[in-house]
Amino acid sequence: MAGFWWWKLLLVALAGILFSPQQYSASQKVPEYRFMRNATSASNIAYFDYIVIGGGTAGCPLAATLSQNYNVLLLERGGSPYGNPNITNLATFGAALSDTSPTSPSQRFISQDGVINARARVLGGGTCLNAGFYTRASPQYARETGWDGKAVNESYQWVEKTVAFQPQIKQWQSAVRDGLLEIGVQPNNGFTYDHIDGTKVGGTIFDQQGFRHTAADLLQHGNPARITVLLHATVHRILFTIKGKSKPKAHGVVFRDALGRRHKAYLNHDHKNEIIVSAGALGSPQLLMLSGVGPAKHLQAHNIRVTLDQPLVGQGMSDNPMNAIFVPSPVPVEVSLIEVVGITKFGSYVEAASGENFAGGSPKDYGMFSPKVGQLSTVPPKQRTEEALAKAIESMDALDEAAFRGGFILEKIMGPMSTGHLELRTRDPNDNPLVTFNYFQHPHDLERCVQGLSTVEKIIESKAFSPFRYKNMPLSILLNMTASAPVNLLPKHANSSLSLEQYCRDTVMTIWHYHGGCQVGKVVDTDYKVLGVDALRVIDGSTFNFSPGTNPQATVMMLGRYMGLKILRERLAASD
Template sequence: MATLGWWSLFGAALAGILVFQGSFCASEKAPNYSFMHNATSAPPTSYYDYIIVGGGTAGCPLAATLSQNYSVLLLERGGSPYGNPNITNLAAFGAALSDLSPTSPAQRFISEDGVINSRARVLGGGSCLNAGFYTRAAPFYVSEVGWDGRLVNESYQWVERVVAFQPQMREWQSGVRDGMLEAGVLPYNGFTYDHMYGTKVGGTIFDQDGHRHTAADLLEYANPSGLTVLLHAPVHKILFRIKGKSRPMAHGVVFRDALGAKHRAYLKRRPKNEIIISSGALGSPQLLMLSGVGPAEQLKAYNIRQVLDQPLVGQGMSDNPMNAIFVPSPVPVEVSLIQVVGITHFGSYIEAASGANFAGGSPRDFGMFSPKIGQLATVPPKERTPEALANAVELMDNLEEAAFRGGFILEKVMGPVSTGHLELRNRNPNDNPSVTFNYFKEPLDLERCVQGIRAIEKVIDSKPFSRFRFDNLNVTQLLNMTASSPVNLLPKHDNTSRSLEQFCKDTVMTIWHYHGGCQVGRVVDHDYKVLGVDALRVIDGSTFNYSPGTNPQATVMMLGRYMGVKILTQRLAGMTQSR
């Protein structure tokens, strides 16, 4: 990918276009976005320079940037995150993920592997639902992808001025941090957003008061006169203009509002205007297929008019497997989400969460590893039926409060190298497609999981962590405790390599970092333009070949800003050359 050689040349000109007056910190109070409306207020037909489908982690910064010089329509299928305490407050983490109503900001789906997962349905996307960890991609990732390093750093900083904070380190997280150092996850890199081997304290999108800041807050950067945001506006298809033997050209979208009324939005007839899909790893390949760009056999099966036979749409789907060990504590621990990470050389990331996440006053209601949000490790994936979930929730509700004192230490497999695919179930964009991730299909992923569990064992046995474990519970017993319950007793494995492999398979969960489906070099080029058609890009995590850093949200937000600046730069260069 060619880097932005024009950046220094047009820096001064772009500074005038992209300048932001002053700095700010978005607060718990909802911002006064004059450009945000319910889609029921939209006209039947409208025209814009850019139409962005998906107001998520990439779509919001992208829209804010492009609005500085062009008219932008941002279409979000969900509602606003503002005023919803289940999104705003750290203490309510998990409440939104456990909400199974049709209007929930989180839409649950279950992969064909049997692992329960969730996709965002809210302005701000996954940044409204996640555990908040903020960390950049590794330098080698940036280099391998071909991004311009200077613009990447500037784009990260643009994001960080609004949404990133240094977490308050307390006893549990400090014990995990020091335990990782004793376990050999070295060196200690202190607090940093950068991706570096060893142990570090990362950033968080929760501020010092425990209030979440999301990609939607980045819309504060927008030019209000250049942006229209429509909520509850699911897009049903991209419209293409096809003339003779010329390449299909995207020129409009069809979306519906909450009352079911149909609306059309078109691109203005100006060169370089585009439609950009930023609907996420499930939504972007799904929308391409619904619009006629995808595997011919799937399009034919659902009577979708074929625009382009593109068999690689929906391929390369991956989800980073997560496995955790629950450690009951003899002493009280703080409520914390992910703050510390151990970045190992063998390809596993070690992280931790502690305490119960309160909602409605009870610590058993919602936690990062609660069956109420689908995180059920006590039965194998294929056995996580609604009945099994209900039984696990009932058992959890009957436990004493002391049973929730403690925390989880987890490992996430880097990459991963195992991949799967996505297919349509029907023609309704509001329904989940079928997705298979093939967890641990490749032996390297399973090997990394085993090594990660062994690293967790060393942390648990370390001296700095000793005050948070019971002397009469060894690691083997903790493994069995994590992987069994009265609902379904799994075989009691001893602590061997073979047993740890089985532990990984039986207890695998998601950490919500799935990606792929519209990958660079397969579905889009290095400028994220869809191969084989014109005026259409995909800019989001569906383009990733593997997940960047220990948490991708910082990089997805950065990518929205990065590509917005790059698009503006290219248009400015074109206008200058035409003169």
């Protein structure tokens, strides 16, 4: 019996499940947006001052802000997050990510590296799907980006009044925090939204009742008389006018509703009006290419008329690689998402999440590290096939729920130096593009991963964390346990032991922080205007050279508000 118990624990790490659902009985106040409707009700042709493509993390605050003074159309290819418990409740975190249906708020994609990933397809974007951690970028990041510090802080505060909360830190997260401090990830910065070296408790977009607050909530600050939000509105291309030798000028968009009917939206006749793309790190470069702005040869290969030969569209794609270690616990642990972070000086962030079985739900169903959401680290990336996922899920379902007691400590590297690129797969905007991130291509990224895992080992062995570890389970066993399990074997290497370098390569996963494709200085200028064309901007994470802070959502929401205010100020100044 002891051997069978041990085998179950080994399979837990292979299956990679994080925590079970928790039930909440509190009722959530749902915003009533009279300006939001299905695109099937849209007129065939309409005119606006601003057309924002993508109602995601940046698009919602941007559209709400611009609507203070101007008529704004916000086009979102997905549906509403409201009324969907798989989005709104902490109890069902991961359920949306595991839904692979055509109408899911999460659209699964697999990078050319073989890592399974997800992109949002819902009003509110990634804030509807993520683990909720809220933290700002560092002041240095803001300075290097060229942002105005005062306006940045005011924009963060505007966001935080609606969507950010202080989490309740319980035993597991406290042990990780104290372990980080014990091993020297100092100082203790307590609870703060700020990005500071050392150990801190960050914010969360889940409130005290376990309800998720998203970028869609920021639309409540819009002017209802000036904003129109269309759901299930998929933009197929941006329309340009080209006169003589002048720059191409964006003047409208073509979109289709859920029934496939074609609609057009145009800018009103004012040269200051603009189209703004906020479709995310995959959607924004994809849409530019579909509209003829991109590498000419690639566009011609897809029979797309070239509006502007811009070879840097789709370049500079990065994803912060994540590697995690499952730590089985001899005692029950609370359900927790990312709440504590260790910001190391060598460039790795250490975080943790935990869980156990609660009444009303099974830990096998959901979780950040579940094969059901595509997180499969028990085979190397290129071998993470549908068959491998199915086998991992089957093995996981066969386990007793008691075997899922424990949690994960993860590390992810900041600002990966490895970069890749994005290309079109088809001319259908509903299809995922081809994207390559080239994880660990740069040796410095691999070095930081190894340092991060070494830091995780020290936390596991710390006195503070001792109540949550088995004494006879050192890191070598935690890393190599997959080699003796009966399913989903990692490759056995010549030295018969799994080095940290090889562990990084073989078990790399995503934490959904991919960025790039329309970077500042390459595709857009410092005002996020697309170089080489007029009346077109890109404002979202595709413009980032590095992911801001430990987690980007706060900064992406801030950027939407920040740029909305900047655009309003510039237009006001021009009219004086």
